[in-house]
Amino acid sequence: MPGPVIKLDKQFYQGNDAVTASRLLLGKYLCTCIDGVYTSGKIVETEAYMAPEDRGSHAWGGKRTPRTEVFFMEGGIAYVYLIYGMYQLFNVIVNVADVPQAVLIRAVEPAEGLEVMLQRRSLEQPLRRLTGGPGLLTTALGIGIGHNKLDLSGDTIWIEDRNEQLDGTAIIASARVGLNIDEPYRSIPWRFRIKDNKWTSPAK
DNA sequence: ACTCGGATGGTCT
DNA sequence: GACCATCCGAGTA
Secondary structure (H helix, E strand, O other), X not given: OOOOOEEOOHHHHHHOOHHHHHHHHOOOEEEEEEOOEEEEEEEEEEEEEEOOOXXXXXXXXXXXXXXXXXXXOOOOEEEEEEEOOOEEEEEEEEOOOOOOEEEEEEEEEEOOOHHXXXXXXXXXXXXXXXXXXXXXXXXXXXXXHHHOOOEOOOOOEEEEEOOOOOOHHHEEEEOOOOOOOOOOOOOOOOEEEEOOOXXXXXXX
């Protein structure tokens, strides 16, 4: 018998480090209600950013700037930023205040609101590029820079546990994507994805 | 199947 | 002014 649907709360976000949360978020549902329009997707790929030690993180070394201040808030809020001038990437800040950790959501599998997502992505068919990539899923779900620092316990963007079973052996861990940094952080396997899922992002 | 380059703008030195 | 936690279309095969 399936259990109840539970919205992830402060307990979850503040009670896990980024690596643990990255694994636990696989199989959960990222949901948005933007301008009254509901869409959702099952999280199938994540990456952990473990500042202050992690050189791959924007908050590496505990660096505080206008952009990184969000990292030092309590877990359970959104960090959304612009990359390459055109893509908006969605992260979840986790762990307690002043421990600057985040989980990047890299891919979701479309769940509800398919027509709206297709429209937002200007696609006719649900191809992998509908939601298979960090800059794509935000477009499909209607997430943007304006949602930076948004509290995920509200009713605009949130994550649900629908109590679906996820076998631990079905998780693939590998090196994170696109980081030009020194070892060991270049190669640490902090990218996680559900094995054999067609919606995971194309990058190696 | 793959490799390559262009688009585009905030952030930090 | 260099660097990006990216994506897509064009070219080659």
